[in-house]
Amino acid sequence: MAFISSGYNPDKPMEGRITDIGPRHFEEFYPPVIKKNKGEWDYHEIVKPGVLKHVALSGDVVYTVRVGAARLMSVTHIREICEIADKHCGGHLRFTTRNNVEFMVETEAALNGLIADLESRKFAGGSFKFPIGGTGACVSNIVHTQGYVHCHTPATDASGPVKAVMDEMFAYFQSMTLPAMVRISLACCLNMCGAVHCSDIGIVGIHRKPPIVEHDRLDNICEVPLAVSACPTGAIKPTKVELDGKKVNSVAVNASRCMYCGNCYTMCPAMPLASGEGDGIVLMVGGKVSNRISMPKFSKVVVAYIPNEPPRWPTLTKMVKHIVEVYAANAKKYERLGEWAERIGWEKFFELCDLEFTHHCIDDFRDPAYYTWRQSTQFKFTKHVEA
């Protein structure tokens, strides 16, 4: 391999340097029909699952075909997306917040050609490259994080469970049969990159073992006070440890106070806590970010631990599917998963969804805990109340 210079001269790093120019202006990328009708849209329809029709006051129409995608994409795959955009859409496309790709055309004839083309493309392993869906009362694409593919703190993988869950949810992605949209998100640890904590179904990686303390190198690579102050529960204190007859500065972890958030590891690499045995998934339900009808809500923990089961996470996928199916059978039209659970009461939710209610589902973390305990005699009798 011969080094190919871009023109950058390391001896004169400032020569011709361009900085702080920000992103390209969005208007450069607008399809003509979008540019022409911006701010003048009248209404929209969903022609069929995954196909939107926006009608402008001018009478112009734009059809959008939304396709699901694995967020992790290769250069080759993106070039194929570009090829499709060139062939059908005058070289324009966009991505959505939920990692879908949208192709836009202006006529029904172009729409039909585009759809046929998209549906015909498959990966060598047999999966669709560009499945059409993700509109209306559906399960949309899963927003997710990096997982084992690229992250240094995950408690579960991201791309793997997402693929497994979306395979199970595929029919719901390609149809609009649910009472309302169901947004599923995955965060591979408690840092929760993305709004997983406000999703209809949140899949969250958790550790369950306190950190390992590497006394032999902690003081060399960490600031002890930072590691101590990183702990939200005060479980870490400075200590001195004798190693090979020498006293070294280190920290001690009070294991019973640790809730495995990993914040200490973020501050101090000598405190790793990943564990094949301990790590797994928390399943959260009922969050939303929309202000529609009810206020935005956090997701609630309904399953405190599901083991990591690569490659296809069968327990997780089964539970997600079951919850979606019970919701679909019971909720009212327009009712989000969390709104339904609140209407029937969470005790009823656990009963209907056949979920075990464990002591882990009762909040025990500071003030937020108290606000979730029941201060009322208004409850429903379910099978959980014995005798």
Add this chain to the structure above:
Amino acid sequence: MAKHQTPLLDQLETGPWPSFVSDIKQEAAHRAANPDGLDFQVPVDCPDDLLGVLELSFKDKETHWKHGGIVGVFGYGGGVIGRYCDQPEMFPGVAHFHTVRLAQPSGKYYTSDYLRGVMDIWDLRGSGLTNMHGSTGDIVLLGTTTPQLEEIFHDVTHKMNTDLGGSGGNLRTPADCLGKSRCEFACYDTQDLCHTLTNDYQDELHRPAFPYKFKFKFDGCPNGCVASIARSDFSVIGTWKDDIRIDQDRVKAYVAGEFKPGGGSHSGRDWGKFDIVKEVVDRCPTGCMSYDGAKLSIDNANCTRCMHCINTMPAAVKIGAETGASILVGAKAPILDGAQMSSLLVPFVVVEQPYDEIKEVIENIWDWWMEEGKNRERVGETMKRLSFQKLLEVTNTKAMPQHVVEPRSNPYIFFKEDEVPGGFAHDEKAYRQRHMR
């Protein structure tokens, strides 16, 4: 012939959903074949080795990426995240595998020319693998080596006329919904506001000066398609002040079935004939709507702009004409003290260039947070620690009932000294003249 056996990952090639495993394999084969005759600047087999290390993680159920690594480009404190594999001998192709964040254009519209340009850089100088897009919104280029970073930055700025995104304790790459470009609900131009603020605050984006990360997100309406209320320190959410506009003829058309409710959002199942009273009027959270069989009426003074009637009948019921946005502050994920949503600070602001009113709020918050915030404390946590009143004070905002869901139920009220006649001092002598010890 694959470099590593991946029996576990291979099981993720089946099923209908797009398989990232198939895609990485496709890229591995592409690089091995090298049809364009590129002199790859990072190991040609890094996609193979990424599959290898991922397979090992599936077996171990633990990640194999090391903690940290400070790398970047000259003069920037963000935009590149160092990443090293903890099994470099087994997987030399990904031993050094840094991430580069690229600033995405507002609304994530692209031309194929632009994307191809970025891909050409990443084919030559990176792993050929990306995230489209990262959680914050950037284009994420996965996997390159340290000697390539300045070269990539040079290519990105000189050839693509674009810039790196943010990482670390700075302003993160702002993100927005597609707004007015293709949505009839957008109450302001999210893309223009996002682009303008991104460019105006490039220094804050690239040179860490904050206690921790700070995120702007821009939603065009209360539907919240970019989830700004849940995932940004500063959430701008479109809204309107005047009356919802109703086209009564089109309302009748919805009732008659000429338009599908929700634009057809529920057409996959037979929910029965559209019933405007049951599905719209009775579902209105404030009960401010009525339908007399011919005319839909809204008591707008009692409307909280939840969007349900508009979402359900987009052709007939429209956002008001006096549009702007609400500003909410302080959302974050659970670490450290539990999750927070953004709290309403400015109920209504006009959103027009040059956006001075919005910038004033931002800069007041930053000044305060940089002064008072602890290391790694999000502004939402600073608000919680020092009180919402303090936020009102530093942003010169008058308290109003819109700021709370309900007034406080505890009477432990902090008063300022100048709010009490005579200040906090007591006249001890006078007191003892009235009361024997």
